[in-house]
Amino acid sequence: MDGKLAVIGLGSIGSMALWQASRLTDSVVGFEAHSPAHARSAAGGDTRLFRMIYRGNPAYYPILERSRELWAELEAETGQDIFTRCGGLSIGTTDGPYLRSLLETTRITGAAHQILSLEEMAARYPQHNLRSDDIAVYDPNAGALRTDRAITAAITAAETNGASVKTNTPIDSITESDDGVVITSGANSWTFERVIVASGAWSKHLMPEYLKAHTETKRIFLSWFVAREAKQFSPEKFPIFIRISGNRSMYGAPAVDGVTVKATLDGRGAPTPAADSVPRDLSTAEITETIETVSEFFPGLIPSIVRSDAFPDLFTSDSQPLMGFLGKSARVYSATGFSGAGFKMASGYGEIAANEALGKRWFDGLDFLRPQRFQDP
Template sequence: MDGKLAVIGLGSIGSMALWQASRLSDSVVGFEAHTPAHGRSAVGGDTRLFRMIYRGSPAQYPILERSRDLWAELEAETGQDILTRCGGLSMGTTDGPYLRSILETARINGAAHQILSREEMAERYPQHNLRADDSAVFDPNAGVLRTDRAVTAGIAAAQANGATVLGNTPVTSIRETNDGVVVSSGDTSWTFENVIVASGGWSRRLMPDYLKPHTETRRVFLSWFVARDAAQFTPEKFPTFNRMYEDRSMYGAPAVDGVTVKATLDGRGTVTTDPDAFPRELSAAEIADTLGTVTEFLPGLVPSIVRSDAFPDLYTEDRNPLLGWFGGSSRIYCATGFSGGGFKNATGFGHIAAYEALGKQSLDGLEFVRPERFRTS
């Protein structure tokens, strides 16, 4: 054996699984096809939203709570500022399905929140141009995560605990034997007791056939704007936001660099057959749609995209993650398919994956993420 556990892919989930596994074992190896936090992975784009109120997924609340605590632990362990707690806004039509779902989830979970009328929003957060029948739900525990900093901190913490990291080592195959799992990169192979597949948009290459029809790699794009008055878009004055109105939807983050504000269309991912080859530039239609939305929603931003990029991520057909063993007797555990929404829970899901893959704990109440849900009889 070359180790008790291999983690394939050291992005958002893989880096945190490696960190958590390194707390449990001194025989853990992480494989990364490029370098940690490289610019082509779903980690790219500087920031991701963290929020405790996540519509339609009350089962995720305990994981969100654990994730919040673990982000704080990672900050304390590494001395890095990763989660900026600036609050978060969910905006939409007052009696519309989006806010109803947000409020229902908040009430089921007992999550702290505050309802803000259009008039209260105009006073507290005038950056948002709300319609006459709009209102908002404020999540005081929300914030913004620094993605590159988080991943590199998680990997550094794992290495400090004794984990081995093999960068620029793309895994070309994994094969189960009677004794373990053979991991190959080109002509070189290693054998481990168990393996976690956490390679995001590249995970389909290592999946069993029964899962492939239920997953797809999608291209997700991001865009940034310059504020007319940057002082109005700092984390202290401009919380993260999600806004949905009929066919328009946008989410974003404050100017953590003091200059640019992330404001991106929501739910616009398109299927890509190759995570290594897809357009990084926005199309004319994507640019026009983005500019039209930001002009209406955020008039304090100059309506010109100053930066944009696109990244691959693995989506499942029900938009819930894949977290669990590939099969009943399998030694291969997957932590992937987070469908564009995994970063907020990366520490929590990484914790679950590490503990289960190392046989330290098996958790109940996670049927909604188990791969077995897609296996047909």
């Protein structure tokens, strides 16, 4: 055996699984096809939103709560500034489907929040140009996660705990036997007791056939703007935001670098043939709609995209992650398919994956994430 556990892919989830596994065993090895936090991974683009209020399955809430604790632990353990705690805004049409769904989920979870009227928004956050029928929900526990720092910090912490890391080592195959799991990269091979597959958009070729039909690689693009007055869009004055108003939608983060404000069209993930062939440039239509939306929503931003990029992620047919052992396997564990929404809970997902893959603890109430939901009865 070359170790108790291999973690394949050290991006958003894999880096956190490696860190958490290193707390449970000194016999874990991480494999990364490129280098940690490389510019083509799904975590690219400097920041991701963290929020405790959202629309959707309330079963995510305990993972969010634990993730918030773990982000603080990672900061304390590594001395890195990872989570910018600036609050968050969810903005939408009064009584519209977005806020109605969000507030229903929030009622069930009990997450702290405050409803802000049009007048209150104008007084507190004048950067937003709201429509007459818009309101906002403020999340005091929201903020922006620094993705590159988080990934590299988690890997550093894991190595400090005794984990090993092999970079520029893409895994070609996984073969399971009664004695262990053999993974190969070119002419090299290793044998482990258990394996976690966490290679995001590059995971598909390592999946069983029944899952391949339920997964798809999609392209996610991001865009940034410069503010007319930089201080008005600093984390101290400008929370993260998600806005769905009428036919326009956008999400973004404050200028954590002191210069550029992330403001990106929401829900624009589009299928792409493969993770390595994602078009990085925005199309004319994407540029036009982005600038039109920014011009309406944020008069304080200069309506010209100063930076843009695009990244691949693996989506499932129901947009829920794949967390659990694959098929009847008790050795190969999946932690992928996060469908463009995984980073805020990456630390929590990493803890779940490490504990379950090593047989230390099983987490109940997560049937909606298990890969077996796609198997034929």
